[in-house]
Each structure stands twice: as C-alpha cells, then as structure tokens.
Amino acid sequence: MTERSEVGGDVLVKVEGAYKHFPIKQGIIFKHEVARVHAVDGVDLEVRRGETLGIVGESGCGKSTLARCITGLHPLTKGRILFEGKEVGPTPDKAFRRDVQMIFQDPYGSLNPRRRVGSIIGDPFDIHGIADGAERKRRVQELMELVGLNPEHYNRFPAEFSGGQRQRIGVARALALRPKLIVCDEPVSALDVSIQAQVINLLKDLQEELGLTYIFIAHDLSVVEYVSDRVAVMYLGKIAENAEAEELYAKPRHPYTNALLSAASIADPDEAEKRERIILTGDVPSPIKPPPACRFHPRCPKAQALCSTEEPTLIAHEGDIADHLTACHFPVQIGENLAEAQAGIAQESTEPTLGVSE
Known part of the structure; x- marks a missing residue:
C-alpha cells in the first residue's frame, strides 16, 4: 500500500527532514573537518504518482543535490526518503534502481564517447x-524509435548525433527498465531553444503514454x-514555497518566489512591459555559513527583526489553499508592490550618512 496525500494523489516519494552536508577538510596527512557545506538543510517534500514536480531556484540552492539524494546517488546526512512507503537505505537495492532513473543535464558529458549508442x-x-x-538489440531499437531516433543508427557513436539527439539517447536509457520515477536534472538547459521544445514535448508525451x-x-x-503540476522553490538548501503550479504563478507568497517570477520571460511584450522587476540586493550567502533563522532575510524587502531570530515554518497561511505552503513570517499580499520596497532598501544602502564633524 502506498501512502495517501492529504490533498489527493498517491505519494510515490516522500522526503522527511532531509539533510545533506559535505564536509570540508584540511590537512596533508591527518585531515580534519573544518567546515560543512549545507547543500540540503531540512527538506520535507512529497511527489505524487503520475505528476510532474518542478524544483526551481538560483544556482547553488541545492536542487541537484536533493535530486541525487532522492535517486540514491548521495546518501543523506540525516533524515529519510520513502519510496512507495518503504525507506530508501544508503545503498538502494536493485528494485529501487529499476524504478528510479535520472536524465542528466549535459548530453555531451553523460554519454561515453567511446561506446556505441546501442551499448x-x-x-x-x-x-x-x-x-x-538479439532480444537486447530489439528492445534498444524499440526505445530509440520511441524517443524519435532512427533505430538503424544503433551502431553509431554519440559524436555522430546532435545535442538534441544525444539527450534523446539519455531519455531512452532512462526508459529502458520502465521506471516509475524519472528525475530530470535540467535536461534542456544545454540545448537550443527550438530543440528544448522538442525534448520537453517528448517528455510530456512519454509521461502520458x-x-x-x-x-x-x-x-x-x-x-x-x-x-509541472506542482512547483517547489528552493533557496539555500531549504524549501521556500511549494504549491500547485497554477496557484504559485498566479499568487506567489514568498518574496523570493515573487522576485524569481518578476525576472521570468513573458511571450507577450505588452505584459512584459507592465511587469515590475524586483532586483534583489546582495549576493547569495555562502552555504558554508548560511544566515540564521530565515535564510533569505539579508536580501528580503519585507524582512523584519523576527526574520533574523526565528526560522519560519513551511505552512499554509490565511487565505491560501491547503497545499500552498510558504516558509515566511510576512508573506506577500495580493497587489503588494515589492519592487518599490526593494528600491527603497537599495537607495537607503547607497545614501551617505549625514553627521556633525567634531
């Protein structure tokens, strides 16, 4: 029996209190730990059967590390991951390996250039x-045809394929064992825009089929x-907001989500011109020494004293539907202009301080 989510849909994967820290060591002969990279720091997440969960955030926020923990490529430092209700150990068994596969970001680096595509x-x-x-060859050629490749190119090397075709090879490899879950780690970021659309549509068609x-x-x-059906927004190792995609894009509640969406491209030039761009001040803090309490507070236009002393809980706030969760003490209200607030913070930080000389 699989677990049942409170808001509907079988829970295929459940992440509970997941932490992944990478130790930083010094020393030539006797190495000792001097610090830790807090890549994933207390993440709770559910993935429901048949859905697409999107994970977004700036580079270094922990998206790929979380994905590798879910697939068993990285063991957790603390916490646990449940797949179909069973805990995934530090060395997953073959059944789990069959059911969970991954499509990597770089189609040039994820394929061995010295091996033929069929192998x-x-x-x-x-x-x-x-x-x-012969049975293996038949199945491989069926997979190639399924992802839009010519089965007759079974004996070619990866260098003889374009970038989009190489990513299709990666998709075919991930599909070989008919998995239940596929983790797509930025599968189209290395491709041209027109090829991105082809690969994305392929993935959607395969999901339905x-x-x-x-x-x-x-x-x-x-x-x-x-x-995506649902979207989780990550910032510095934590989930900042998690909601149905339509709900999150229409009513972002976390200031960080609001800033990300203000920078997203819009096809309609008139709508793009109306959008207020939120420019976040300061750099992303180091994951070696993240800020206390709310990790976004040093860059947040709504930050108050509470934000630097008490960590917010990922909960549904008043007026939100049950599965729209936000980790923020002062969530964004509908119609609130964060761009003006952010501009005020930037101006205050650059204005000279007036004083009386002695």
Whole structure:
C-alpha cells in the first residue's frame, strides 16, 4: 500500500527532514573537518504518482543535490526518503534502481564517447540481467524509435548525433527498465531553444503514454510552468514555497518566489512591459555559513527583526489553499508592490550618512 496525500494523489516519494552536508577538510596527512557545506538543510517534500514536480531556484540552492539524494546517488546526512512507503537505505537495492532513473543535464558529458549508442542504451538490460543478444538489440531499437531516433543508427557513436539527439539517447536509457520515477536534472538547459521544445514535448508525451512521474529541475521558469503540476522553490538548501503550479504563478507568497517570477520571460511584450522587476540586493550567502533563522532575510524587502531570530515554518497561511505552503513570517499580499520596497532598501544602502564633524 502506498501512502495517501492529504490533498489527493498517491505519494510515490516522500522526503522527511532531509539533510545533506559535505564536509570540508584540511590537512596533508591527518585531515580534519573544518567546515560543512549545507547543500540540503531540512527538506520535507512529497511527489505524487503520475505528476510532474518542478524544483526551481538560483544556482547553488541545492536542487541537484536533493535530486541525487532522492535517486540514491548521495546518501543523506540525516533524515529519510520513502519510496512507495518503504525507506530508501544508503545503498538502494536493485528494485529501487529499476524504478528510479535520472536524465542528466549535459548530453555531451553523460554519454561515453567511446561506446556505441546501442551499448549505452542497452546497459540497463545487461546490469539487471533482463535481456541479451538479439532480444537486447530489439528492445534498444524499440526505445530509440520511441524517443524519435532512427533505430538503424544503433551502431553509431554519440559524436555522430546532435545535442538534441544525444539527450534523446539519455531519455531512452532512462526508459529502458520502465521506471516509475524519472528525475530530470535540467535536461534542456544545454540545448537550443527550438530543440528544448522538442525534448520537453517528448517528455510530456512519454509521461502520458507510460504513466511516468517526473521531478523536473530547471532554471527557466516558463519551462517549469509548462511541464509541472506542482512547483517547489528552493533557496539555500531549504524549501521556500511549494504549491500547485497554477496557484504559485498566479499568487506567489514568498518574496523570493515573487522576485524569481518578476525576472521570468513573458511571450507577450505588452505584459512584459507592465511587469515590475524586483532586483534583489546582495549576493547569495555562502552555504558554508548560511544566515540564521530565515535564510533569505539579508536580501528580503519585507524582512523584519523576527526574520533574523526565528526560522519560519513551511505552512499554509490565511487565505491560501491547503497545499500552498510558504516558509515566511510576512508573506506577500495580493497587489503588494515589492519592487518599490526593494528600491527603497537599495537607495537607503547607497545614501551617505549625514553627521556633525567634531
């Protein structure tokens, strides 16, 4: 039996209090830990069967690390991950490996240039002892046809394919064992815009045809809006906001989400001209020494004293639907102009202080 979400849909993956810290060590002979990178720091998340969960955030916020923890590539420092109600250990078994696959960001780096495409796509069959010989070749060619590649190119090397075709090879490899969950780690960011659309549409078609569940990581918010049923916004190792995609894009509640959406591209030039751009001041803090309490407060236009002393809880605020969760003491209200508030903060930080000389 799988767990049941409170807001509907079977929970395929549940992340509970996930932490992933990378130690920084010094020393030549005897190394000792001097600090830690807080890549993922207390994340709670659910992925429902058949949906696409988008994860967005700035570079270094922990998206890819979280994805690798969910797939078992990185063991958690603390917390646990449940797949179909069963806890995933530090060394996942073969059943889990069959059910959870990953599509990597760089189609040039994720394929061995010295191996033929047929061997690359067929590796899962060999590793799991499912098919070999003529049967393996037949299955690989079926996969190639499924993702829009010519099955006759079975014996070609990756260098003989374009970037978009190489990513299709990665998709075919991920599909080989008919997994239940595929983690897409920025699968289109290295591709041209026209090719991005083809790969995204391919992924959506495959999801409908095979009943797949996706975790989709991307920087492009317009892409995430198009493919996702729900969206989780990450900032410096934590979830800042989590909601249905339509709800989050229409009514962002966290100031960080609001700033991200203000920078997203809009196809309609008239709408783009009306949008108020929020320019965040300051750099992203170091994950080695993150700010106390709310990690966004040093850059937040709504920050108050409470934000630097008490960490906000990821909850549904008054007026929000049950599954629109925001980790903010002072969430954004409808119609509130954060651009003006941010401009005021920037002006105050640059104006000289007037004083009386002695």
